[in-house]
Amino acid sequence: MPEFEFKKGMKVEISIEEEGFRGAWFSGTIINPPAKNTQKVLIEYDALLADNGSKPLREKVDFVQIRPIPPRENHRLFKLDEDVDAYYNDGWWEGVITQIVVNDDDDDCKYCVYFRPTREQCEFNVCDLRLHREWDGAKWVPPLEEDARATEVKINGKEENPLSKGNRVEVCSDEDGFEGAWFAASIIEVPRKDKFLIEYHDLMTDDNTQLMREEVDAFHIRPCPPKVEVVKFNQYDEVDALYNDGWWVGIVLKVLGRSKYKVFFKATNEEMEFKHEKLRLHQDWINGKWVVASEALNL
Structure with a gap:
């Protein structure tokens, strides 16, 4: 049995041993945990469909084929020759950064990723990449960026400002119909104290041609909240x-x-x-x- 306990309703990632799928991880949900003296777990894929295409695919997989969903860092820039996972065809595929394509119009950039098994190279946005990690049954290797930063804080006695240029944040609005909601964004500039120029990740300008940017104050911005794994929510949560x-x-x-x-x-x-x-x-x-x-x- 694995060191980590997989429970009903938990979000996981699953590897598939079939030809053409090896090395990729697909998200899904545990439908039934294993019965006693068995190593099989019934899962349902988020994106892969059954043969008739009418509903998500369900199948029983071995413990060694499943792992928790890796938490994503709030913001990350990648380096040449760094091992990453790239989101492609509904799954995460391991590759290596071979080129950084800089966009002169803004601070964004794209990355060329080479996949060794297929000898293919594709270009990806940063939002479709994550640092490649292995799950050893109890923890992620290498450790998560947040864990590494916590160790550094303990040694150096100081913390990095989470509301810095380039960081992912959440922004709220006082406009009618939007009160109380938080929207994902990135800090583009910090023009002056307690003022931030941000660009939303999903909200578009009125002409729907580009992502919306605006200046907000410190009362309307916060870091992205840390992910808390919840197997099942309860009434009144x-x-x-x-x-x-x-x-x-x-x-x-x-x-x-x-x-x-x-x-x-x-x-x-x-x-x-x-x-x-x-x-x-x-x-x-x-x-x-x-x-x-x-x-x-x-x-």
Whole structure:
């Protein structure tokens, strides 16, 4: 048995041993944990479909073929010859950075990735890449960037400002219809103290030709919250729900079947259904650190 316990409803990644799929990892959900004295787990893929194409593919896989979902760093630039995973054809494929393609119009860049098994090279945006890591049954190797930074902070006695140029952040708005929601963005410039020029990841300009940029103050910006693995949300849990390109605060009103939940939004007095992967545990950024609702009451 593996050191890490895989539970029902948990998001995982699965490797496939068939020709043409070896070396790639595909996201899915554990439907049934293994019975006693077995090494098989029933999983359902997020993107791969059954033969008739009408529903997600389900199959039993061995323990050695599954691992937790690797957390993603908030922001990362890659180097030449660095091993990465590239998202392609619904899966993550291991490759190596062979070229960095700089865009003169802005600070963004693309990366050429070479895949050794197929001897192919493709170009990717940074959002479709992640540092290649191996799961040893209990931890990720090499360690996560956040873990390495925590060690560095302990040694040097100082922390890096998370609201620096290039960092991924979340931004809220006071406009009607958007109150209380947080939208993913990146800091483009810090023109002056407590002011930030940001570019949204999903919100477009009125003419729908480019990503929207605007200047915001410190009260409307925060770092991206750390990912908290939740196997199953419970009734009355405070959550953020991904809807219309933003994260909206709500309460789990009812736990439905098939990893779905009914969420109530107090701000609009509305109820909506969400799949598990569209929810995250609600956290607040208070005094420079992340706290969950129960902890916030004690501050």
